[in-house]
Amino acid sequence: MRKSRLATGIVAVAVLAGTAACSAGSSTDDDGKLTFMFRGGEDEKAAYQEAIDRFSEETGVEVEVIVTDADQYATKLQAAISGNNVPDVFYIEQASLQSYVTSGVLLDITTYVEDSGVDLDNIWEYGVDSYRFDGKLQGTPDGALYGLPKDVGPFAMGYNKTMLEQEGIELPDEDEPLTWDEWLDILKDVTKDTDGDGELDQWGTGLNVQWNMQGFAWSNGADWTNEDKTQVTVDTPEMAEAMQFVADLTTKHEVSPSAEQAATLDTYQRWMEGELAFFPVGPWDVPVYNELDFEYDLMPFPAGSTGEPATWIGSLGIGVSGTTAMPEEAAKLVTYLSADETAQQTLVDAGIQVPNLKDVATEWAAEEDAEPANRQEFLEIIEEYGRPMPAATTYGAAWYDEMWTNIQPVIDGKQTAAEYLEEVQPRMQQLLDEANTQAEQAAAANAGAEG
């Protein structure tokens, strides 16, 4: 009896002590090893491991890899940072760059990158500039460098070549974008019941307003904010027209699976089943789409009133911890992953991204028998008509997310886009104001702390 009580006491104390001890410890100590935290699926993990192994071989720097699922990454990184356990090198999202910089989580790697002899001009400007921050604005070409692009993700429009050929429709031109009307005509032509059971089983497209309407808005001359990101400008006729156009594809023109049909099998699956003629394609989709039973290719986004196509480019960066014990090695790993030709080739061969280096990319686009054939479209988006997501360079995305929270009535055709945008603009404005105040205060507080 006595013994067991003693044992219980010891166990209880040990448990307490153990939990307390867990919070100590840090990877930023000088153990001669780098920790690299990133996210991605199996393919990506394997490709990165290969590149990292080569890095270790060449430089003699050991790298410990922590990889998470895409949706857990942000939470885990946040936990690591709060616990003072920041990995030496890690992925950063464009939208969190500013708060990380003002909190001292990210290291200014400008000089390290310059010293490394990397030719920054050979990396996409968009990719590099996304991680520049001058204390006020992000994305400016002369800001300090807080990371290099892991990749850039141009979001292109794709079409089902096999279907269009079967339907006897002229394939979209690679250089001349379709107008919305021309595009809509094609959508109407291909939407039909192919097996005669009285139900549609082939549609023009199936767009998701939240992820696909940006290009339509920009190409129609609309934008989410003014240039210095202080005014929300979604309540314009141009924006309303673009949003209405996308919503009407389902509710009015019925060239896109209805909400019920989309609930049964979402449009991404339907595209892969070959039921849709047009669907957006990102570089990350390519390995999967290349295995499909039909041929597809890329084209410019249909153009609105400006006559110019538009779409967004995503990007993820690789940054260095502000408290790393090995800044030089860490920065070297960043430049290696982002800009080394062999490393890039490994990642590109795995089919997971567009090359970061312009010369490698040009070769890649010109490859014979490339799939999709018009890879050049990705490069044109990066260099010519792609833009960052509206919230990519603001302090947090709450203001932008607000746009989509109550969007359902517009998608269902119960409210017009114009009415909705009128309603949502003040709420977005308020959130953007708060974000901007926070950005200023955070910058001021941290500047004060350092000074």
Added chain:
Amino acid sequence: MAQASRLHRAEHRWALAFVAAPVLGFLFFTAYPVGFALYTSLTRWNGLGRMQFVGLDNYVRLFGDQYFWQTLGNTVFYMIGIPVGLALSLLLAIGMNRAIPLRSVLRTVYYIPVISSLAAIAILWQWAYNGDFGLVNQALSLVGIEGPNWLADTTWAKPAIVVMMIWKGLGYSMILYLAAIQSVPRSLYEAAELDGAGAWQKFWTITFPMVRPVTFFLVVTNIIGGSQIFTEINIMTPTGGPEYATASSVFQIWRQAFKYQDMGYGTAMAIMLGVLILVITLVQFQLNRRNSFVID
């Protein structure tokens, strides 16, 4: 004598050690975090950098924040599942108290959801609620009803989640009720029978009052647990449902604190929720005391 005092001292030390464990635990894992949260709620903090004291700003902002009120309303809505769930589980407990065939099998069946992982259950129900393939709508279509796309419909999303919560909690309440019913003295029923009481009268005047302490316990714990509903919501409707129809208070707190890195504001909401739960619980204790009775 010396023997006794040594024993006494030894026991004393042990007592202190045993008292120290929970006290230290409370200080480290409850008092300190709560104090820290109170302070955090008065700051602007992104969870990374320096905290900036802003006084009651976060609380002021709360009152004008439509999503705070909307999610609080949603959370209250989920509570309608509590009385329904308790009534059903009491009914079940009475049923299970009878000598019916396969009694222990049935008891186990009703208890399985309680011990299952909440995440797994949420995913299962998400499938069951699918507008086209879902079991729920398939079952409804057998009787000629065309069900809505439950989780994507502003009207039906919340009731759908309530039904799931009731189902999940049934077994636990049933077991507690069963134990309470079995401890009701037989003599009370016998006396009532002699007086000519019917089944309904026996239930209403004996069983129901006798299980009151259990009902009270379940109501209190269910309200406390229900106000913190999060996992189901986050798994079944990751964006907070159509027009934010399913987002609960904790979902909103989590979103503010971790998605928008507004720890100060998120914490202020959490404190408000905590205070609300405390007040409701105190009121319940008060009501319970007023209505309680003792059998001699």
